[in-house]
Amino acid sequence: MDRVDGVDPVDQRRDDDGHPFLRVEGLGKRFGGIQAVADVSLDLARGELLGIIGPNGSGKTTLVNLISGFVRPSAGEVRFRGRRIDRMPPHRIVRLGIARTFQMVRPFYELPAYKNMIIPLFSPRVRGLVGGKYGDRDAVALDLLEEVGFERDAFVAYKPAGALPQGYLKRLELAKAMALEPELLILDELFSGLSLAEVASIVPIIEKLRQGGMTLIMIEHRLRELFRIADRVVVLNHGRKIADGPPAAVMEMDAVKSAYLGAAAETAETSDPETEAP
Ligand SMILES: Nc1ncnc2c1ncn2[C@@H]1O[C@H](COP(=O)(O)OP(=O)(O)OP(=O)(O)O)[C@@H](O)[C@H]1O
Numbered sequence: 001m002d003r004v005d006g007v008d009p010v011d012q013r014r015d016d017d018g019h020p021f022l023r024v025e026g027l028g029k030r031f032g033g034i035q036a037v038a039d040v041s042l043d044l045a046r047g048e049l050l051g052i053i054g055p056n057g058s059g060k061t062t063l064v065n066l067i068s069g070f071v072r073p074s075a076g077e078v079r080f081r082g083r084r085i086d087r088m089p090p091h092r093i094v095r096l097g098i099a100r101t102f103q104m105v106r107p108f109y110e111l112p113a114y115k116n117m118i119i120p121l122f123s124p125r126v127r128g129l130v131g132g133k134y135g136d137r138d139a140v141a142l143d144l145l146e147e148v149g150f151e152r153d154a155f156v157a158y159k160p161a162g163a164l165p166q167g168y169l170k171r172l173e174l175a176k177a178m179a180l181e182p183e184l185l186i187l188d189e190l191f192s193g194l195s196l197a198e199v200a201s202i203v204p205i206i207e208k209l210r211q212g213g214m215t216l217i218m219i220e221h222r223l224r225e226l227f228r229i230a231d232r233v234v235v236l237n238h239g240r241k242i243a244d245g246p247p248a249a250v251m252e253m254d255a256v257k258s259a260y261l262g263a264a265a266e267t268a269e270t271s272d273p274e275t276e277a278p
């Protein structure tokens, strides 16, 4: 990717007949009295890795839900390659090439891990991509799981998902999204609940996806790891975008330090943001 001084002028890398790859404009979501997302606009270029950070409850997951169709906006719009997607149901958005993982993983616990892969592998998107000729989907599932770190020799993929530790469940979540062969992959706190060593083993998988041309959005609390791989970082606070730029520049902004790091310091005293219920 051609970048000068870490700045990546999105407008110079438009495709799809001049449309930005992803454009979020004036997006808002209100739940009763809570303004979860407020007037958020952002552009994403093909091939970029955008990090989204912000304190707990700042609207990151809601933003992912809005882009992936799980929640309908109260205001604004989302366009993917020029096409309005904010009124589409999730399955149509998946079919267009946007896949996302969930912060709270909910696999079919009684099924073997590799059988969990059946859902994406038999989806209309994959059917379209393979021209209806599915082939041996179990073999594809096992290959994908090996790619994300399921050791084939140890037969981990054959264990019921319910018997797997969080590290493998997060890997399974990633493999399910990869199985959809998305053009845009959105990872909602993939690293949470993982050890440093586990994160270190997943980073090369993400880098490999990027080398293959994937565009990514990563929601993360693990800033150190995120900042090493992100091209650009957006910061949310109380649903609003308060910063957008290269990681180093963003973390130098006073508004970010006080909003994000101030809140992080507070929550660190009361809870551990790295641990969450499965
Ligand atoms: N379905 C919903 N109904 C009502 N309120 C909601 C709903 N989803 C989210 N909210 C509220 O919207 C706000 C933003 O939540 P969201 O989950 O998007 O934050 P987040 O930045 O992902 O937080 P975290 O870092 O804890 O994952 C919170 O106040 C949350 O309680």
Ligand SMILES: [Mg+2]
Pocket (backbone or CB within 6 Å): 060, 061, 062, 103
């Ligand atoms: Mg969240």
